[in-house]
Amino acid sequence: MPYRAPVKDIRFILDHVVGFADVLATPRFTGTTPDLAEAILSEAGRISTDVLAPLNRAGDLSPARLENGAVVSSPGFAEGYRAIAEGGWVGMAASPDHGGMGLPIALALSVDEMMSGACLGLQLKPLLSKGQIEALEHHGSEELKALYLPKLTSGEWSGTMNLTEPHAGTDVGALRSKAVPNGDGTYAVSGQKIFITWGDSDLTSNVCHLVLARLPDGVPGTKGISLFMVPKFIPDAAGNPGKRNTLRVVSLEHKLGIHGSPTCVMQFDDATGWLVGAPHNGMAAMFTMMNNARLSVAAQGVGVAEAALQHALAYAEGRRQGATPLSKEGTIIEHADVRRMLAAMRAEVFAARSIGLSCAVAIDMATATGAADWKARAAFLTPIAKAYCTDIACEVAHQGVQVHGGMGFIEETGAAQYLRDARILPIYEGTNGIQAMDLVGRKMADGGEVAFRLIDEVQRGAEAARGKLPDLAGDVWATAEALREATEALVAMGLNDRFAGAVAYLRAFARVLGGQAHLKAALADGGREALARVMIRRLLPENLGLLAEVREGAAGLYAVGGDDLAA
Structure with a gap:
């Protein structure tokens, strides 16, 4: 289909x-x-x-x-x-x-x-x-806004983000790219960047690179990094693509998936660039773009998961194999295990979509009102959305292959493409481990205030739902309470102990938010209750194990030595 x-x-x-x-x-x-x-x-x-x-x-x-x-x-x-x-x-x-x-x-x-x-x-x-x-x-x-924004907004020109270097991935502060003033307000930017998505294109008349580099007086680390606009073609006096800049595509990465998207190794050799923002403040400017991209990558995760689910569902509805509890020669969707996989996939996609859109609504409300509470909520939800939605993309695509059985391993069915394409998403824009560490570190610098407000909100909604859906509401309330207790324990821990359980904590928080979304859906439309039960009764109980891991801290991990890990 x-x-x-x-x-x-x-x-x-x-x-x-x-x-x-x-x-x-x-x-x-x-x-x-x-x-x-x-x-x-x-x-x-x-x-x-x-x-x-x-x-x-x-x-x-x-x-x-x-x-x-x-x-x-x-x-x-x-x-x-x-x-x-x-x-x-x-x-x-x-x-x-x-x-x-x-x-x-x-x-x-x-x-x-x-x-x-x-x-x-x-x-x-x-x-x-x-x-x-x-x-x-x-x-x-x-000046930069007037020149670049109309062309980027119309899609006539396209943009890229250049952070990573062969020796500097997550540790962006280790970059070696440099920028030297030319004396006329421009800079000569030199260095090599890798993993540059759509670093070149025949679809637009210009490609505009935002490049992180260090000025001569930039201190070591991230505090000494500046951001530069370095276009493929230097705009002429009329704002049209003019002279070719001194940058080039060295090669394209050979990737597991997303083959249609060229991921480039870019070389800049004294390329002409313009400073974006204040000198040595490049990371602040780049984080604006990265936070935007993180939520967009969350949406990509939901999109791929939805497509993988649709593909698997069509196959399951058409594949006849053996007797089922419903008929002598039915389709495989009539088997309980296949139904289990598809139901879980749909429940996960709904939860992920809801979390991503909840984060987007918080950003919109922060923009519209300027309220600090909305800004804090959006910031807290961003790493949850990015990590959970992209993890779910991989998990749903994985289950999609499983629904196909042996045919899922055959490229001609198309099921494997979703799994291959999805696999980059938990890595893009800060790995999901980094997202989890950000959640329990920087986003918990308030002592967990935003986390507790969200948990309060979940529990208030569950209390209000007890009259109509008492069992589901009770489960959501109880799981949220367990999350509250784990959050109290987490904020009392040292930072590295938090990091050890960060991935489990983020997933547990996402599970509770997903349960909340399904409960709201079932209240609004009784036809969605069956799917809510899949989420709340089958998937939400995983939080018991996740929250146990959160409380373990880091000591047990460091007790595992090299001999334990070796073959």
Whole structure:
């Protein structure tokens, strides 16, 4: 079955689970009426289903390639990207001052998800542009904004993010790239960067690189890093692509998946660049882009999971094999174990989608109100959304292969592509271990205040639901209480002890938020109760083991020596 954008499910979550109506009620977003939001989702769903989804397999089988130093895109990608750019989808949430629509992030994220589910390899291109737009809006000079933002927003030009170097991955402060003032307001940027998504393209007339590098007076570590705009073609006096800059694609990475997305090794040799933000403040500017990208990657995870689930469901509904409890010669969906896998997959996708959109709503409310509580909530939910949604992408795609049985291991069925494509997502934009450490470290610097507020909210909702769904409400309340107790223990720990249980803690928190989302859904629509029971009665109990791990600390891990780990 071809991919179909899940417009109905997204609208249900916006309307009944994450409080999107509150966003539309703010003065900042009053122009985004419910009818407009519905029209946007429907049209994005149509493009994703009819235009982008047919390109997904072509991108896998006919990867982007490097010819004479330039990237040649997969078949059909030019037409697909044109539909994205000409439809205004790149600049949905961008400022109207430079041609954007100024729409809520929750809507933009919903579109990201649908386009990712349709064709992740292509959707990665506008994703990086969106992050660059936000970084320039917050940190770029007026001159840079006027020159670059209209072209990026329209999709005429595209953006990239250049952090990683062969010797400096998560430890960005170890980078060796340098920038030397040219004396005319520009800088000569030199160095090599790796893992640069869509570092070159034949789909746009210019590729704009945001590059981290160190000025001559930059101190060691992250505090000495600056950020520079380094375009492939230096804009001329009219703002059009002019002289070719001194940068090049060295090679394309040979990857497990997302073959349609060219991941480049980039070389900068005294390339002309312009400072973005203050000198030595590059990490602050880059984190604006990274936080945007982290939530977008969460949406990618949900999109791939949705697509993998649809693929597996179609196979299970059509594959006849043996007698089942329901018929003498039924399809495999009638077997309890296959039904178990598909039900769990759907429950996980719903929970992940709800968590991602809840984070987006918090960002929108922070933008609309400026309230510190909303900003703190958005910051807390970002690592949870990024890690949980991308882990679920891998888990659901894995189960999708399992549903296919032996045929899932055969490339021709297409099931394996979702698993291969999804595997990068828990690594992108800070590995999920880093997300978990951020959650229990920086995001717990308030003593757990935001965490406790979210737990309070879950328990209030569960209390209110006891009259209609007493068993489900009771389970959600009890699991939230266990999370509260584990949180109290966590904030009393030293930082490294927190880190040892960070991944388990993040998953446990996501499980509770997922249970809350399913409970809300079942209250709003009785037809969703069966799926809520799968989440709350079958998956939520995993928290007992997760929270036990949280309490263990780090000592037991360091007691495992080299001899214990060796074969």
